[in-house]
Amino acid sequence: MSAPMHLALTFDDWLFRILAIVGLVLEVWAFLDALRRSPGDFARIGGRDKSFWMILTGVAAAVGVLGVLSGGGMGMFGLLAACVACVYLAGPRQEMGPATRR
Template identity: 50%
Template sequence: MHPFIMALTVEHWLYLALGVVGAVLEIWALVDCATRGREQFERAGQRPKSFWLLLTGLAALIGLMTVWGSLALGGGGFGLFQIAALCVAGVYLAGPRSELKLFGSSGSSGYGY
């Protein structure tokens, strides 16, 4: 096999693996956001739940489309939209999620674990 073809094959599988990891993180952010109560967002002083549901939902959709494009169409890969979607998921998981954990479903203990 020609070295150039081999490099492109390795690159394709690397982008596919990165896309799958990204999609998993984006779906995790969406599921976490969907399972939280609206009142938790209000108590934590965050943007409304609908805002985060919209952003994480779009991020998960982009992640799934990236993986589907890499598998079904044999091309594509890790592009600008996937990077933006990963940023949204990362911001939710690092920021609001950590604050929402402090305001659990009961809201009385303050620890929420």
């Protein structure tokens, strides 16, 4: 394999690993935020309930952990998990406002 080709493959590998780590950070952030909220916060905005978002963001975080630990990068499931986290962070989390300490 030529040196430029090897360098391109190495860059591609590291790029996907970094994206997987960024996705994992988003997924864990979404899960922990949903965990901190009360069920009343979810009922107040009129969307899905807390258990729905806990399951979705929990599965997304688990997929993110598996993606990072396997070293395979994002992949299709990692991208889907990051999208779930982003939907939660941009939707229900923004509507509920800042979390209050209990």
